[in-house]
Amino acid sequence: MNTTKPNISILSITLGSGGAEKVISLLLKALKANYNVTLVLFYNHIHFTIPEGVKVVCLSNASPARPFYAKFSDLISFKKKYSAFIKADKIDISVSFLAFPNLLNGMIASTNTKVKTIISERGFPSDNTTSKLSLYISKLFYPIYYNKCTKLFSNSVYINRDLKDNFGVTIPMDVIYNPIELPVQTINPETLNKDLKSLKIITAGTLNKRKNHIMIIRALQDTATPYQLTILGGGPLENYLTEEISTLKLTQNVTLKGKVKNVNDHLLSHHCFVLSSFTEGFPNALIEAMAIGLPCISTNCLSGPLELLNENEDVHIKTGTFYIGKYGLLINNDDHEGLKKALAYFNDHPLEREKYSKLSLQRAKEYELKSIYSKFYKFLNN
Secondary structure, eight states: OOTTSOEEEEEESOBOSSHHHHHHHHHHHHHTTTSEEEEEEEEOOBOSOOOTTOEEEEEEOSOSOOOHHHHHHHHHHHHHHHHHHHHHTTOSEEEEESHHHHHHHHHHHHHOSSSEEEEEEOSOGGGOOSSHHHHHHHHHHHHHHGGGSSEEEESOHHHHHHHHHHHOOOSOEEEOOOOBOOOSSOOOGGGTTTTOSSOEEEEESOSSGGGOHHHHHHHTTTOSSOOEEEEEBOOTTHHHHHHHHHHTTOTTTEEEEESOSOHHHHHHTOSEEEEOOSBOSSOHHHHHHHHHTOOEEEEOOBTTHHHHHHTTOOOOOOTTOEEEOSSSEEEOTTOHHHHHHHHHHHHHOHHHHHHHHHHHHHHHGGGBHHHHHHHHHHHHHO
């Protein structure tokens, strides 16, 4: 261990394939230049590559696919193990991501005033609970344990507002948006319209209710334009979506690709990206599509899209219509008629597609890892 660097631990449930875990994997690459870094996981499940030089500690070998109450009870044993680790490794800063690690960090802060405890909320809290029990626990324990910590950062102003207004969180809060690594290969906006016969649309995300992929599928029915839609991702609604695609006679227009590793390769071969979510924390899929150079359409859901596509300036969108934002088009939640018109706008206006392709590339540069890490480093040391 380099004694000239501060010791920092990054605490997470796993390093699986989720959005928060991807952010952690990117930050690890930058953190190791300034800190002795240890990644501490509740459960030994690792999807992303861990940079050389980062120490890894797993608190349990149990499966992460545990019931909510079991994960909650695990916190008792994890606190003892994590407290011992912090003392043994002389940790200066403990940074946690997601609710359970945040609660554990709050428990640490209750008994150890020497370590700086920083927590990160990654989803919209009021709409990010799995049951009435989890919501009750959040309402009960967030004000107690979150407020024990030094400070908090999230990836949206709306998340911080929700924590303050509805969960009683009063510690200092800041917003640090998700970092991305700019892709080596991007779309050339000037050739985006070459040989275009029909708009090729793509979306990506877990096939669940929150992502609302059915809205995009419904936007394709009863239109004379032969759109082609590709949906990347797997999930519990795969059979339902397959049946709906068949019922709506769209089997020739919609392809469910399932989970893929080479997401960028798929993005590069399309003309437009659509985010249809009811709610987000910060939509990695949207910013990654922008980084490729795709013109984008998104629901104006909380939180993220308004910040990305219109610099967080409020908009009013009438039902069945869309809004032409600074960096992309915005529609209301669950409004397939509004999406249908937004798709037609991009399909019928090639110069607008080219314009928003250029704007996507421009906007994405603001979220490049080096830039975001600079803000994160200042936040850690302020």
